[in-house]
Amino acid sequence: MQDNIENKNSLPWEVDPNQQDDVVKRGRKPGQLKGMTYNVPRRKQISVSLLERDIQKIDLIAKELNVARSKIITELINTHPRVQEVQLS
Numbered sequence: 181m182q183d184n185i186e187n188k189n190s191l192p193w194e195v196d197p198n199q200q201d202d203v204v205k206r207g208r209k210p211g212q213l214k215g216m217t218y219n220v221p222r223r224k225q226i227s228v229s230l231l232e233r234d235i236q237k238i239d240l241i242a243k244e245l246n247v248a249r250s251k252i253i254t255e256l257i258n259t260h261p262r263v264q265e266v267q268l269s
Contacts, residue, residue, distance in 0.1 A: 206219055206220050206221070207219075207220065238252050238253065
């Protein structure tokens with residue numbers, strides 16, 4: 181299992197960086213003035229205790245895809261098969 185840390189495909193599901201179908205365009209639109217409100221979902225900071233090996237996996241994936249850790253974790257939650265089952269019912 182230790183060898184799988186370097187392998188990004190070691191997860192039982194895939195994170196597709198090109199999947200844009202459910203992504204909402206956020207932030208300031210071209211030509212929009214500063215100081216206006218934007219369509220940005222509210223976030224809440226939490227603390228989560230993870231195993232060191234899991235943090236290493238998240239860091240490797242984040243580095244490969246050039247995105248933040250929180251983005252990786254959000255994608256993993258949204259694409260996890262069990263979460264998909266809960267959303268369908």
